[in-house]
Amino acid sequence: MKRRDFIQKTAAAGIFTGIGGTALLSSSFASAEAKHITILHTNDVHSHIDPFPTSDDSYPGQGGVAKRYTLIKNIKKENPNALVLDAGDIFQGTPYFNFYGGELEFKLMSKLGYDAATIGNHDFDNGIGGLHAQLPNAKFNLLNANYDFSNTVLDGQIKPYQVFHKGGVKIGVFGVGIQLQGLVSKKMYKETVYHDPVNISQDIVKKLKETEKCDLVICLSHLGYSYESDKIDDLKLASQTKNIDLIIGGHSHTFLEKPTVTKNAEGKEVLVNQVGWAGIMLGRIDFYLDHANKVNGKGASILV
Structure with a gap:
């Protein structure tokens, strides 16, 4: 979908859809008994601190950290059981990064x-x-x-995953990144070793489900949404793994009108979402868990 058409439709409709494309606002999953978890997310913000100028041809007056702050604050008032996540490429894109080196971001x-x-x-x-x-x-x-930082200054500084406790729900979040060789100069990532994200994801998810006993599993992916080649992407990652409830993607700057519903290796549904770039959209996914912690969800992309 063209970006401008997508934004107009999203802003006008306030799209909320569930797994399989069905509305969930009136379903039993949205009942008072259900546990309600809200996931807010961005990707590829690329140091865009200020809104785009109102004269910009593509994104007039859109984006900006101040407006995103207000959105996040208001949504957290609505549901305190919220997580705010980002799928990478936080740096590079405006003079703020050139001058401050990532400190401001x-x-x-x-x-x-x-x-x-x-x-x-x-x-x-x-x-x-x-x-x-x-x-x-x-x-x-x-x-x-899937990056091994053992022989670098980041050794011990980057966690493979983290478990959050929100509203009686255990949420496991882990990250995977794109192959750096050929994309990033070796002198920039030095001795960082890349491992296959599919195999690593399977290992991490097994630990999150069996050892950590997580009710929800979320992958923060900087692989890209979809490629025609065999290159690993979010849709392929979803299809080759199991027990991931949501993949929040980045890298390909893909605007999705709503989360893609796809199937995992067991034929079960997985949500995959990405919200373009430069912070002009904020992704929102609402999960509802019943008394048996059966998961269902709905998603929206919010214009900033």
């Missing part, structure tokens, strides 16, 4: 209440040392399971 994300983020290829644009230097400014964890 991490400080503002901390102010907005982000709970976790994964690492995109552009987050290495000041080198692995530049990323490491900014970690104290992030009051949230960077998560990645």
Whole structure:
């Protein structure tokens, strides 16, 4: 869908759809007895702190951290059981990054209440040392399971996953990143070793479900939404794994009108979502868990 048509339809309709495309606002999953978890997310913000100018041909007056802050604050008032997540490429794209090196981005994300983020290829644009230097400014964890940082300054600094407790629900969140070789200069990521995200995801999800006993499992992916080639992407990751409830994607700057509903390796439904780039959209996914913790969800993309 063309970006402008998508934004007009989304803003006008306030799209909320459930798994399979059915409305859930009146379903039993939205009843008072259901546990309600809200996931808010961004991807590929690329250091866009300010809104686009009102004269911009593509995104007039859209985006900006201040407006996103207000949206997040209001949604958290509606449902305190919320997580705020990012799928990478936080850095690079405006002079704010050139001047501050990522300090401002991490400080503002901390102010907005982000709970976790994964690492995109552009987050290495000041080198692995530049990323490491900014970690104290992030009051949230960077998560990645398929980059081995053992022989780098990031050794022990990046968690593969994190478990959150919200409203009686255990939520496991993990991150996976794109192959850096050929995309990022070796001098920027140094001795970082890339591992296959499918195999790593299967291992992490098994631990989250069997050891951590998570009710919801969310993957923060900086792989890209879909490729015609054999290159791993979010849809392929969903189809080759199991027990992931939601993949929040990045890298391909894909505007989705609503979360894609696809099937995992067991034929069960998985939500895959991505909200373009530059912070002009905020993704929202609402999960409802019944008394047996059976999961159902609905999604929307909100214009900032």
